[in-house]
Amino acid sequence: DVVLTQTPVAQPVTLGDQASISCRSSQSLVHSNGNTYLEWYLQKPGQSPQLLIYKVSNRFSGVPDRFIGSGSGSDFTLKISRVEPEDLGVYYCFQATHDPHTFGAGTKLELK
Amino acid sequence: QVQLKESGPGLVQPSQTLSLTCTVSGFSLTSYNVHWVRQPPGKGLEWMGVIWSGGNTDYNSALKPRLSISRDTSKSQVFLTMNRLQTEDTGIYYCKVLAYWGQGTLVTVSS
Numbered sequence: 270d271v272v273l274t275q276t277p278v279a280q281p282v283t284l285g286d287q288a289s290i291s292c293r294s295s296q297s298l299v300h301s302n303g304n305t306y307l308e309w310y311l312q313k314p315g316q317s318p319q320l321l322i323y324k325v326s327n328r329f330s331g332v333p334d335r336f337i338g339s340g341s342g343s344d345f346t347l348k349i350s351r352v353e354p355e356d357l358g359v360y361y362c363f364q365a366t367h368d369p370h371t372f373g374a375g376t377k378l379e380l381k
Numbered sequence: 382q383v384q385l386k387e388s389g390p391g392l393v394q395p396s397q398t399l400s401l402t403c404t405v406s407g408f409s410l411t412s413y414n415v416h417w418v419r420q421p422p423g424k425g426l427e428w429m430g431v432i433w434s435g436g437n438t439d440y441n442s443a444l445k446p447r448l449s450i451s452r453d454t455s456k457s458q459v460f461l462t463m464n465r466l467q468t469e470d471t472g473i474y475y476c477k478v479l480a481y482w483g484q485g486t487l488v489t490v491s492s
Contacts, residue, residue, distance in 0.1 A: 330480075370416070370439075
């Protein structure tokens with residue numbers, strides 16, 4: 270199974286700062302059809318996860334442009350510029366290229 | 382609009398079987414894939430499995446021996462069945478399609 274390794278485990282930030290989360294895969298996430306099915310989710314306390322980014326770098330409807338997904342192959346990054354209070358929570362990467370699908374262990378974005 | 386709602390027993394005894402239902406609206410089960418994801422208390426998300434639009438299924442390798450996902454397209458319902466439950470199966474169980482998630486249902490495994 271594909272293992273997704275997220276770093277850091279926790280990211281203390283000051284509001285207005287930039288934050289960066291890494292997601293590394295144990296194998297390439299390029300599908301045989303040429304697409305890379307790497308997604309990013311944010312889960313706020315007591316809520317269901319919400320989709321931020323799909324296929325590496327595409328923002329889902331309504332997601333602010335301060336969320337930027339990038340990467341290729343097996344190395345991916347989510348950058349959040351100008352962190353706002355509503356951005357705090359746990360971020361997960363998720364791969365849907367290979368069966369079974371898998372989540373990373375999560376990165377908690379928290380205030381310093 | 383797309384909506385999903387999980388329902389189930391809440392409390393299950395160890396070694397017993399869990400049966401959950403995901404009732405969907407706003408789309409056809411024959412057009413989209415429905416996934417199950419769970420989350421133990423205070424821990425991360427775990428992908429459990431999927432029923433593809435065509436009716437085939439795929440499962441988390443670790444759960445595969447105990448897990449079954451099926452559906453009733455006429456009722457717009459997807460079912461999760463997992464047997465031989467243990468305390469570590471306690472958590473919130475979600476169904477999702479594309480970007481849309483249900484609210485989750487809490488399952489507690491305890492005698």
